[in-house]
Amino acid sequence: MSTSTNASSKSSTSSSPAKKQCTRSIVGPTPAPSSSMLIDDMPPMGIYETLYKFKDVFGEHMGTKNTHPWSQGFPLTTPLEKFGGPELPSSVDVTWNDRFYPKAWGHPELRTAVAGYYNDNYDCEIDSENVMIFAGGRPGIYTVLNFLKEQVEVRIGNVEWPAYLDILKQTNTNYKVVPFTKENNFHPPNGDYYDRTGLNAATHILPVISNPSNPTGHTRAGEELKELMEMAEQNKNGILLDEAYEWFHEGSVSGMEYVKDLENSNVFITGACTKGLQCPGIRIGWVVASKKNIETLSNYSSFGMGGVSHPSQLYAVKLLEPERVKKAKRAVQDHYGWQRERYGAAFKNLGITVYTGDGGFYHWLELPEGMTAKELNERLFARGAAILCAFDCDMARPHDKSEYVTPYERFFRFSFGPLLPETFEGDVKLFSEVYNQYKKDAGVA
Ligand SMILES: Cc1ncc(COP(=O)(O)O)c(C=O)c1O
Numbered sequence: 001m002s003t004s005t006n007a008s009s010k011s012s013t014s015s016s017p018a019k020k021q022c023t024r025s026i027v028g029p030t031p032a033p034s035s036s037m038l039i040d041d042m043p044p045m046g047i048y049e050t051l052y053k054f055k056d057v058f059g060e061h062m063g064t065k066n067t068h069p070w071s072q073g074f075p076l077t078t079p080l081e082k083f084g085g086p087e088l089p090s091s092v093d094v095t096w097n098d099r100f101y102p103k104a105w106g107h108p109e110l111r112t113a114v115a116g117y118y119n120d121n122y123d124c125e126i127d128s129e130n131v132m133i134f135a136g137g138r139p140g141i142y143t144v145l146n147f148l149k150e151q152v153e154v155r156i157g158n159v160e161w162p163a164y165l166d167i168l169k170q171t172n173t174n175y176k177v178v179p180f181t182k183e184n185n186f187h188p189p190n191g192d193y194y195d196r197t198g199l200n201a202a203t204h205i206l207p208v209i210s211n212p213s214n215p216t217g218h219t220r221a222g223e224e225l226k227e228l229m230e231m232a233e234q235n236k237n238g239i240l241l242d243e244a245y246e247w248f249h250e251g252s253v254s255g256m257e258y259v260k261d262l263e264n265s266n267v268f269i270t271g272a273c274t275k276g277l278q279c280p281g282i283r284i285g286w287v288v289a290s291k292k293n294i295e296t297l298s299n300y301s302s303f304g305m306g307g308v309s310h311p312s313q314l315y316a317v318k319l320l321e322p323e324r325v326k327k328a329k330r331a332v333q334d335h336y337g338w339q340r341e342r343y344g345a346a347f348k349n350l351g352i353t354v355y356t357g358d359g360g361f362y363h364w365l366e367l368p369e370g371m372t373a374k375e376l377n378e379r380l381f382a383r384g385a386a387i388l389c390a391f392d393c394d395m396a397r398p399h400d401k402s403e404y405v406t407p408y409e410r411f412f413r414f415s416f417g418p419l420l421p422e423t424f425e426g427d428v429k430l431f432s433e434v435y436n437q438y439k440k441d442a443g444v445a
Pocket of ligand 1: 073135136137138139161210214242244272274280284285
């Protein structure tokens with residue numbers, strides 16, 4: 001079932017250190033400037049690359065006036081008024097106590113708030129010791145993958161969030177790609193992630209799944225999610241379930257609802273204030289796992305991270321106040337469900353095939369034959385807009401991106417995360433103009 005493997009092992013390094021150069025010689029050729037001691041294979045994450053290309057063409061940064069951030073993965077950071085969304089806190093008190101070093105595993109108040117949040121919402125019974133706080137979702141994911149044992153093989157969907165590929169490469173993680181095709185509707189069965197064909201008995205499997213998915217919006221919920229978590233708790237299995245978009249699905253969705261024995265598992269659930277709580281700039285995320293695994297992560301924090309900003313953690317405590325959470329969650333589901341529906345209908349009207357699931361704040365779309373997402377994007381750049389080409393979400397591509405043709409050339413991700421209700425007509429008009437002109441120029445009927 002798996003299409004490609006990363007052969008690198010945890011113990012190998014991807015480039016050798018630069019040799020020292022002698023710069024003292026006064027005869028002979030001018031010495032070359034010393035090369036960087038840092039690795040060369042460090043391109044920015046795909047979404048950032050799109051932003052840099054956009055700036056080169058449009059001359060302004062994405063986000064400035066008259067730009068359209070359809071490539072961007074951030075939510076609205078203002079209250080979702082149309083659907084009764086609550087205010088966002090405007091300040092936190094910082095006392096002498098908060099100027100001390102933070103605790104490696106997180107502020108006790110925030111760990112308690114996060115544990116309480118899962119217990120209230122997903123009928124589970126976790127303790128604050130099952131929670132570790134990070135400076136956003138990414139650092140938590142990076143840390144878990146960085147400290148996997150060598151016998152762990154990660155399984156990752158062929159179409160996933162671009163940052164995973166960078167993280168897998170930079171942590172030298174051993175991974176295999178699970179096929180995502182039109183035939184399986186970009187939503188392979190749970191069993192595909194845990195297929196042991198060809199594996200030796202020593203190998204353990206850890207799928208990394210964004211649920212709801214970025215970029216496809218496909219979501220494992222109800223019985224399907226229950227089955228996934230049952231598989232994840234079996235011997236030699238685990239899971240890193242990235243629930244950044246947990247609220248962007250009717251009813252909200254977390255694997256925690258189905259975990260039976262967290263303490264004896266390798267279940268890692270990650271969450272953050274970034275999307276549903278509408279605060280990407282506050283930089284708070286967390287990992288929920290067994291106490292033993294949390295202790296290992298927090299030992300890393302003691303020498304490699306130093307904890308997380310107290311003011312940010314205190315702000316997150318305010319965001320997670322239970323009555324506020326109820327209102328905010330309802331508003332997020334209503335606002336983004338409505339946006340998903342009407343943008344989806346607009347794309348269908350244009351003759352674009354919509355493969356989006358029922359979660360997240362992205363549409364997963366396919367252009368007609370004869371067109372490519374890359375060219376569409378270049379045309380959009382000139383009009384102050386951008387989408388994310390599926391190339392960047394292709395987990396089977398080489399990291400250096402050279403000489404590789406993705407099977408998803410005609411696919412792209414459209415984000416309605418940052419879009420205000422009132423820009424809908426203007427956004428659809430602009431997209432339609434660029435798309436229809438490109439279709440005409442490409443001679444597509
Ligand atoms: C799938 C996924 N996981 C996690 C995150 C959270 O990232 P962070 O909190 O580091 O901004 C994002 C944000 O884009 C995401 O799309």
